[in-house]
Amino acid sequence: MTETKRLVYLGNDEEFTDKLTELATEYIDQKWDLFSGEYSQGSLTSILADNGANIVYIDLDFVDSLENLFDEIVYIKRISQYKAILFTAILSSSEDTEKLMQIYSTGFQLSYIKGPGATDFIVDSLYIGLDEKVPMPRYAKATRINIDLRLGICSSLTTITNQGFGIDSDIERTEKVLEVDLPIFEDLEGNVFKIDTHRELSHFYPMTENYQLEYPFADAWEDVTNKTLQPETVETWLDIYSKNLISPPIIFKVFTEDSSLYHDIYMVSAENKIQVEICESIDEDLLSEEFQLKLPPLVFFDIDEEGNNTTEALSRIIGHIKLIEGYTPIVLVSSCPSKTEAFRKVFDYQTMICTPDKITKESFKLFTKSYMEKNSGPQANYYRVKHTDPLRAVDVLHDVYVQSLTEHELCFASPLNIPFFSTLHLTLPIDCFVTVIPSYYDLGSSKKGKHYLGLISGISEEERMLLRKFVNQIIFNPLEDFSYEEVKARFDRIEETSEEELKEQEAVAEEEIKKVENETFKRPEIRGKSKL
Amino acid sequence: MSKGNLLIVDDEKILLKRLRFNLEDYADTVYTAENGVEALAVLKEMEIHCIVCDINMPKMNGVEVIKTIRAEENEVPFIFYTGHGSSELMMEAAKYGAFDFLNKPELEGLEDVVQRGLSEGYARVQGKSITDESYISDYQKMLDEI
Numbered sequence: 001m002t003e004t005k006r007l008v009y010l011g012n013d014e015e016f017t018d019k020l021t022e023l024a025t026e027y028i029d030q031k032w033d034l035f036s037g038e039y040s041q042g043s044l045t046s047i048l049a050d051n052g053a054n055i056v057y058i059d060l061d062f063v064d065s066l067e068n069l070f071d072e073i074v075y076i077k078r079i080s081q082y083k084a085i086l087f088t089a090i091l092s093s094s095e096d097t098e099k100l101m102q103i104y105s106t107g108f109q110l111s112y113i114k115g116p117g118a119t120d121f122i123v124d125s126l127y128i129g130l131d132e133k134v135p136m137p138r139y140a141k142a143t144r145i146n147i148d149l150r151l152g153i154c155s156s157l158t159t160i161t162n163q164g165f166g167i168d169s170d171i172e173r174t175e176k177v178l179e180v181d182l183p184i185f186e187d188l189e190g191n192v193f194k195i196d197t198h199r200e201l202s203h204f205y206p207m208t209e210n211y212q213l214e215y216p217f218a219d220a221w222e223d224v225t226n227k228t229l230q231p232e233t234v235e236t237w238l239d240i241y242s243k244n245l246i247s248p249p250i251i252f253k254v255f256t257e258d259s260s261l262y263h264d265i266y267m268v269s270a271e272n273k274i275q276v277e278i279c280e281s282i283d284e285d286l287l288s289e290e291f292q293l294k295l296p297p298l299v300f301f302d303i304d305e306e307g308n309n310t311t312e313a314l315s316r317i318i319g320h321i322k323l324i325e326g327y328t329p330i331v332l333v334s335s336c337p338s339k340t341e342a343f344r345k346v347f348d349y350q351t352m353i354c355t356p357d358k359i360t361k362e363s364f365k366l367f368t369k370s371y372m373e374k375n376s377g378p379q380a381n382y383y384r385v386k387h388t389d390p391l392r393a394v395d396v397l398h399d400v401y402v403q404s405l406t407e408h409e410l411c412f413a414s415p416l417n418i419p420f421f422s423t424l425h426l427t428l429p430i431d432c433f434v435t436v437i438p439s440y441y442d443l444g445s446s447k448k449g450k451h452y453l454g455l456i457s458g459i460s461e462e463e464r465m466l467l468r469k470f471v472n473q474i475i476f477n478p479l480e481d482f483s484y485e486e487v488k489a490r491f492d493r494i495e496e497t498s499e500e501e502l503k504e505q506e507a508v509a510e511e512e513i514k515k516v517e518n519e520t521f522k523r524p525e526i527r528g529k530s531k532l
Numbered sequence: 533m534s535k536g537n538l539l540i541v542d543d544e545k546i547l548l549k550r551l552r553f554n555l556e557d558y559a560d561t562v563y564t565a566e567n568g569v570e571a572l573a574v575l576k577e578m579e580i581h582c583i584v585c586d587i588n589m590p591k592m593n594g595v596e597v598i599k600t601i602r603a604e605e606n607e608v609p610f611i612f613y614t615g616h617g618s619s620e621l622m623m624e625a626a627k628y629g630a631f632d633f634l635n636k637p638e639l640e641g642l643e644d645v646v647q648r649g650l651s652e653g654y655a656r657v658q659g660k661s662i663t664d665e666s667y668i669s670d671y672q673k674m675l676d677e678i
Contacts, residue, residue: 337629345633
């Protein structure tokens with residue numbers, strides 16, 4: 001039986017839902033339905049628990065607390081069975097770049113600034129989120145861009161200490177440094193930070209890598225330059241800014257495949273201000289690193305010999321725990337066939353409690369509440385940044401080779417492995433965001449690295465018009481020295497272009513569009529790392 | 533007050549005799565079996581409230597015994613005693629619901645564990661609720677200690 005595809009819209013814009021319904025009816029081949037509602041904390045996990053979702057559209061104008069929304073999305077995106085859900089944001093304005101950066105570094109993959117561009121946005125979402133055959137928008141393409149351009153990989157600042165900071169990102173680097181546009185120390189011009197540790201997992205956000213980076217302290221005998229810092233500078237900053245930072249959250253790990261509990265577990269975690277990570281399966285490669293990084297004081301394990309949470313799996317988890325010096329979390333084993341004493345001896349691990357009962361909302365609440373009553377939190381050896389802190393969303397900088405551009409998409413090459421559906425922040429020619437997608441046409445190859453196609457979003461209709469004019473101009477009058485400076489200069493001059501010239505350029509662009517065949521495209525099979 | 537019936541399963545006759553002697557005051561009747569097959573035969577005939585079983589026996593080991601008994605929907609408490617190198621067998625046995633494991637040859641604490649096992653097994657057969665919420669107080673104690 002074909003499963004029903006589910007679209008979820010949280011907001012209050014009938015015009016949008018009408019458009020969504022119209023396009024979904026036209027392009028979704030299978031049975032589908034649309035759930036409409038409003039967002040409140042816990043509503044997302046509740047909706048997903050009831051009927052699931054393939055694409056979620058959230059109108060942020062109707063969200064009271066972005067902090068709560070981001071918190072819930074981070075929780076959801078860490079759950080394997082929800083990983084493939086496409087989250088999209090709808091906003092009134094693109095002026096707040098910080099907000100857009102936060103959106104893209106929290107688990108959203110597309111955004112739409114309200115205006116006439118709803119069709120493209122919805123079609124893009126169906127291509128990404130539903131794997132449907134859709135007519136990707138056809139626009140004039142400037143093919144001879146061929147410049148090296150610096151862009152940002154949307155990442156999240158996670159932890160801050162007086163020695164360095166942590167970020168979650170999708171970028172996998174093989175060098176020993178990372179370039180991060182860190183908005184903390186005004187006098188620090190350099191962006192290059194030495195990597196202290198790198199893990200192929202994220203600390204808090206739904207990303208693929210975590211980096212712990214060191215501040216570039218000047219050596220004791222050196223003068224401080226614009227590329228180095230003094231420890232006192234960091235201390236002073238922390239003293240002043242720490243009131244905006246938060247203590248590291250207590251993290252509980254819950255090994256269960258019972259999705260009916262996910263909403264209740266989330267509500268308990270939100271109420272107690274803890275972070276709960278649901279683990280539906282055991283990733284052996286990452287297990288040890290996960291525990292070393294997060295040191296959860298409570299580990300819930302609901303035995304299911306028919307699923308992933310077998311007694312052998314528990315044995316492996318405890319094996320990893322025992323390797324970490326000084327770390328003895330309480331392991332709560334539910335649906336346990338044996339008595340506590342028996343299991344303690346089987347695993348040679350004393351800090352374990354077993355119950356034959358299945359984990360329930362009530363038992364989880366009880367264990368959590370009891371723990372919180374006796375614990376004020378972990379030793380704060382780092383600060384954490386709130387989801388909506390202006391510092392939180394950062395760009396990890398990377399140079400790519402831009403080959404072609406339309407007002408809808410960007411084609412570029414990079415030697416890095418960029419996961420599909422990760423998001424990039426471009427500031428030239430305009431401030432926009434690019435979602436890397438499996439291409440629906442052959443991108444060719446070059447010596448500059450692997451080719452990628454990205455969909456542009458997070459721009460208003462006015463910005464789109466500017467981009468269109470820029471593309472038309474490049475088609476009409478190709479670049480000469482293929483440099484950042486030329487591109488910037490050309491873009492800055494757009495407003496000076498006369499009406500007559502604009503019309504001439506548009507006519508040429510129209511001819512280019514006609515050359516592109518009018519067909520529908522289905523997202524190809526994903527080969528390589530993917531965030532969905 | 534009835535204490536319940538105990539079954540001891542071990543292929544070593546000397547150990548069987550010793551355990552019977554040590555435990556006969558804690559049960560109404562102590563039955564013995566020299567192997568798994570005999571144990572199953574006893575269970576068919578007698579009402580047993582707790583089983584003490586060597587985990588490592590030839591032909592039919594303790595895991596196979598508990599597995600067979602559980603397949604007949606008999607939840608009688610099982611106390612295993614184990615020698616060195618039995619960790620895999622212990623894990624297998626635990627999947628079917630072990631009450632406790634004790635180390636050979638000392639078998640320290642056996643009497644106490646048997647008493648508890650008999651108490652639970654007898655209550656179960658009587659149809660009494662054996663819901664054990666001691667895990668909640670154990671958890672609270674653990675939190676106090678951390």
